[in-house]
Amino acid sequence: MPIARIDLVEGKSAEYRRTIADVVYDQMSKHLGVPEDRFQVITEHKIENFLYDPDYLGIYRSENCVFIQLSFIAGATTEQKAAFFKAVVDELHEKLYLRREDVFFHLFGVGTADWSMGNGVGTYNNGVPTNRLDPNSVPASPDGSK
Amino acid sequence: MPIARIDLVEGKSAEYRRTIADVVYDQMSKHLGVPEDRFQVITEHKIENFLYDPDYLGIYRSENCVFIQLSFIAGATTEQKAAFFKAVVDELHEKLYLRREDVFFHLFGVGTADWSMGNGVGTYNNGVPTNRLDPNSVPASPDGSK
């Protein structure tokens, strides 16, 4: 159910952009305790339409700055979120030589009733499946029902 | 006050895109208990920038996948949201032959103070008007004031 919006300046290759998306997906699955599903939108902007703070908190940012927005069911802890931030930045640095200073994140936590992953159904109204290919893999609720 | 962000792959006609927006508007008005106002942004993406999960929960999605994001004042019930999902998907299937599997929704509920619909005023600070053309059609509060 997470959906990512990735914003960056135009001019990077499709492979570069795809790598960013891949890394966000891989690390979100590892760190945020969310289902391993992938819904991501990448938007390339003219530099004049993409404004990043050049030195907020003494962090010097460049035109390679990437904004990563991720929305998912609220529940991840502060520690999980921090681990996600670090893991993404480390892997982007390793794979794309992207400066660690140039990755900006913001997360949105929303409710279980706020998602439909297809077929016009409120996907998580009976719980969050634990197997990405089995919609019936929902943990039983405390009273024994699903 | 609802605002929709509709994301899809480029290549569809203006009429096709408009129909998606029309359906989202009509069904949100019917099912979500929100004012009948219309603010919608459609973004067309290159296929390489629009990543949909091909088989999450055993639902097979195609390049016709549409992501529908809707933000509105929190308050709709789980049942209302589920009815909205179903109604949109059914009508899109009927009008555009859009596969039911290809419609992904995510909703955001926010506060009443978070909206200004024009004129630089916090539109809902005194309540939500019940008539779409009359800003004074606000239900009286329990103490008799507006």
Add this chain to the structure above:
Amino acid sequence: MPIARIDLVEGKSAEYRRTIADVVYDQMSKHLGVPEDRFQVITEHKIENFLYDPDYLGIYRSENCVFIQLSFIAGATTEQKAAFFKAVVDELHEKLYLRREDVFFHLFGVGTADWSMGNGVGTYNNGVPTNRLDPNSVPASPDGSK
């Protein structure tokens, strides 16, 4: 930490768009009690993809309509938000002759753990710095720790 998404119809000059972004930044810093950092994305849309309600609540909107979305740590009061709406609209009217009716706002309040402003760190996990260039300018917590 605030991040703005500004949507409008294509056809305005870069200077016009930049002025909108400048005004949003300046007034958010003055009115919302947020750090003075600047992260903004402007998206220009084809008119057919940008749907604004022409007369909701008796407010007549034109093709110059601008949608301003701002996300920041929850905490601003209703009064602060209303002051922000009014100040932006007044300044846009003065500087760009933008009609007051044509500015639509929606705000999102999120948690402190939901942000990383660079370096893969959960920037506000220990508090919100008070000096935009000093990450250590965090107010001491009540128990004397930072």
